[in-house]
Amino acid sequence: xxSRNISPGLWFILPTMLLLATLIIYPMLSTVELSLTDSxxxxxxxxxxxxxxxxxxxxxxxxxTAYYVIGSVVFQLLLGILAGILLNQQxxxxxxxxxxxxxxxxxxxxxxxxxWAWMFxxxxxxxxxxxxxxxxxxxxxxxxxxxxxxxxALIAVxxxxxxxxxxxxxxxxxxSVPDELYExxxxxxxxxxxxxxxxxxxxxxxxxxxxxxxxxxxALDGITIIYSITGGGPANRSMxxxxxxxxxxxxxxxxxxxxxxxxxxxxxxxxxxxxYMRMFAAQDKD
Amino acid sequence: MxxxxxxxxxxxxxxxxxxxxxxxxxxxxxxVVLVGPSGCGKSTLLRMIAGLEAISSGAISxxxxxxxxxRPKERDIAMVFQSYALYPHMTVRKNMSxxxxxxxxxxxxxxAAVERAASILGLGELLDRRPKQLSGGQRQRVAMGRAxxxxxxxxxxxxxxSNLDAKLRVQxxxxxxxxxxxxxxxxxxxxxxQIEAMTMxxxxxxxxxxxxxxxxxxxxxxxxxxxxxxAGFIGSPAMNFIEGETSAASPQSFVAKDGTSITLPAGxxxxxxxxxxxxxxxxxxxxxxxxxxxxxxxxxxxxxxxGPESVILLETCGTRVSLVLRERASLGVGQTVLLxxxxxxxxxxxxxxxxxxxxx
Numbered sequence: 001x002x003s004r005n006i007s008p009g010l011w012f013i014l015p016t017m018l019l020l021a022t023l024i025i026y027p028m029l030s031t032v033e034l035s036l037t038d039s040x041x042x043x044x045x046x047x048x049x050x051x052x053x054x055x056x057x058x059x060x061x062x063x064x065t066a067y068y069v070i071g072s073v074v075f076q077l078l079l080g081i082l083a084g085i086l087l088n089q090q091x092x093x094x095x096x097x098x099x100x101x102x103x104x105x106x107x108x109x110x111x112x113x114x115x116w117a118w119m120f121x122x123x124x125x126x127x128x129x130x131x132x133x134x135x136x137x138x139x140x141x142x143x144x145x146x147x148x149x150x151x152x153a154l155i156a157v158x159x160x161x162x163x164x165x166x167x168x169x170x171x172x173x174x175x176s177v178p179d180e181l182y183e184x185x186x187x188x189x190x191x192x193x194x195x196x197x198x199x200x201x202x203x204x205x206x207x208x209x210x211x212x213x214x215x216x217x218x219a220l221d222g223i224t225i226i227y228s229i230t231g232g233g234p235a236n237r238s239m240x241x242x243x244x245x246x247x248x249x250x251x252x253x254x255x256x257x258x259x260x261x262x263x264x265x266x267x268x269x270x271x272x273x274x275x276y277m278r279m280f281a282a283q284d285k286d
Numbered sequence: 287m288x289x290x291x292x293x294x295x296x297x298x299x300x301x302x303x304x305x306x307x308x309x310x311x312x313x314x315x316x317x318v319v320l321v322g323p324s325g326c327g328k329s330t331l332l333r334m335i336a337g338l339e340a341i342s343s344g345a346i347s348x349x350x351x352x353x354x355x356x357r358p359k360e361r362d363i364a365m366v367f368q369s370y371a372l373y374p375h376m377t378v379r380k381n382m383s384x385x386x387x388x389x390x391x392x393x394x395x396x397x398a399a400v401e402r403a404a405s406i407l408g409l410g411e412l413l414d415r416r417p418k419q420l421s422g423g424q425r426q427r428v429a430m431g432r433a434x435x436x437x438x439x440x441x442x443x444x445x446x447x448s449n450l451d452a453k454l455r456v457q458x459x460x461x462x463x464x465x466x467x468x469x470x471x472x473x474x475x476x477x478x479x480q481i482e483a484m485t486m487x488x489x490x491x492x493x494x495x496x497x498x499x500x501x502x503x504x505x506x507x508x509x510x511x512x513x514x515x516x517a518g519f520i521g522s523p524a525m526n527f528i529e530g531e532t533s534a535a536s537p538q539s540f541v542a543k544d545g546t547s548i549t550l551p552a553g554x555x556x557x558x559x560x561x562x563x564x565x566x567x568x569x570x571x572x573x574x575x576x577x578x579x580x581x582x583x584x585x586x587x588x589x590x591x592x593g594p595e596s597v598i599l600l601e602t603c604g605t606r607v608s609l610v611l612r613e614r615a616s617l618g619v620g621q622t623v624l625l626x627x628x629x630x631x632x633x634x635x636x637x638x639x640x641x642x643x644x645x646x
Binding site: 178180181183184185186187188189190194198199202203205 | 336337338357358359363364365367368369371372373374375384385388389432436
């Protein structure tokens, strides 16, 4: 085949394809190669995978990851939907509140994480201070050092950080709902709760499906908050998979084992996303 | 069923007054059409009856109960919206049963009510479809079905036919009218289309700029419009208006701006020597032969044929008038013809801003 016979379309997409190949496909293949070799580059079969899977911490880390992702997404959605619906109502100062709400989302992740770390500090944190002043707790709670509170605290930070994104999407979705629908449902005898349940949420469904997918992906690879606040501690109680991969690779320099974990994690995420897409692609046809 | 009464109803948006002390009464089982150009306040008035707009002052009562501060759902009304406002994610059946479900009506009763409404409107086949799978006319019917199912005291329609094509509109007009005869429900219907108003209403309320211009039976409005606005709004093609003065001499005559003289019927004493506007409907003008008494000349400037009749546009009396012929016109543009106005069908209006009818 001479160059004249090649469809011109291929020439147009070639630069992009080359870029993608360099930046995505090559690193992916290279990671797979790393996961199947040892530190000297010799073929190691499934050994790295076996080590990664049989490590005593793996189950805890998987559990933590699921806990963090599900907890974050649920609270981000709940808070975001609530805020979006409230900010869609008429009240004085609405535009100011709408702008202020965006702050958590706009603040850089590392800044938010460090601020929250101080707020949660056992001895000097404002949260313990306020709770003690109000008489809700009698002695300081080690939010980030107690194994039982560390994950809820981190989920709270992540929910706080991302809920404005959900609220903005919900607000945009609600503004495309025709007013006559609300009026019809009001004439039909609906309360505000009915309006939310029977009009707003069904109308928001396509938005929420996409938003949930994005939030899930972001939570699955969300390193910033946990790594900068607890680094995965105490005793791995807040360790999630992406951080573990990072620690293996760049703190222990176990690149092959980290690569094996990355491949496993990639498959894990791929399965989740495929299931999710299946579920909602099926719903669309309905 | 119930009557609807509006007593000095005012609607203000800030300093702007959209409706000025409107008084109106809809009798039990009556079909009342609110008609007027866009921005006249007719939809606002309807929405106030529905409870979707607050009342600035005055009172609205439904079935003898003042409903000013009562929420829409407690007013026992049903409304059909211009865009139909069907719930997109619900089937036709669910759309129709939704209000009853919210009111905790037992399921067998709901099913029976939906079946009944569906059979009245011929929706039986469509009950399990979603709104987006329906045509415009079918959606319109579902919207009416949703209203019927609730068996409300009052039906409110907000320009329900304006999204349909012309042919379907004529069909749905008849269907709504038929439905009203069948159910006998008190109905308030808003439209900007005077033909819809004329063909459907027991009583028409003509509105302009937040005022009611005239209330009456369709033919009463047609035959005795209260002012120039109503005269020009009701009827198609619109009524002809000719400015001029009346003479006091006998026999009395009307002299148009360009000097054309039209003889007035005996007993027009009220018109003695005044500046007035003479009005005549296009079908009350006739093309006549030479030698006909009281005829005046007009020059043909256009001919529009609809099939059964022709509309002739003419220049005469210093203005443009139209004339309806119940036959195919053989007139050509540029031709001069003789016209005669039926003296019994002349209307006169004051030539001031109000343009009130002069009663003789």
